[in-house]
Amino acid sequence: MAYTEEDVLRTLPGVRPVLEQVAHKWTILILTFLCEEPKRFNALKRRLDGITQKALTDALRRLERNGLVRRTVTTSSPIAVEYAVTPLGRTLQEPFLALYDWAVEHEEDLSAAREAFDRHRE
Incomplete structure (x- = not known):
């Protein structure tokens, strides 16, 4: 479905909090792991290398609040x-897998763009 700029501006107040939640640093990984099977808190924490207990607790609360x-x-x-x-x-x-497939497909392009940007900034 295509949205006009007016559609986006009109619906933004309602969807912005959800989009921010879905785009949050840990959300995609948390939901991906939970799509495999339900997990206990500590099993999820071990799977998410680098996440703090507070960050995981906060993310899970936001996901629960949004019904995810x-x-x-x-x-x-x-x-x-x-x-x-x-x-x-x-x-x-499905959208997460599409995003993941896109990232895998364009991994070299993205890496080349970052390297070119960093060279230009030096």
Whole structure:
């Protein structure tokens, strides 16, 4: 679907927070890992090398608030918290894979552009 500039400006206040959430640093990776299968917090943290506990907690809360992730607490011993992608969150899988495919396809072009930019700035 093609959007006019007016369409974008009219809908921006409503969609901007969601677009910012989806474009957040860790969101794509979190949702990609959760699309494989539900995961406990610590398993997800181990999978996301470099993410802090606070950053993961904040990201998961934002995703849950937007209906993209479901949080389930199990009262077994020990108590565990598991996160799963919701049906709404799963609808992002195809656009994420398309973005990933684009990045793989253009990886050399992007690298060459960064190198040219850096050379020009020196």
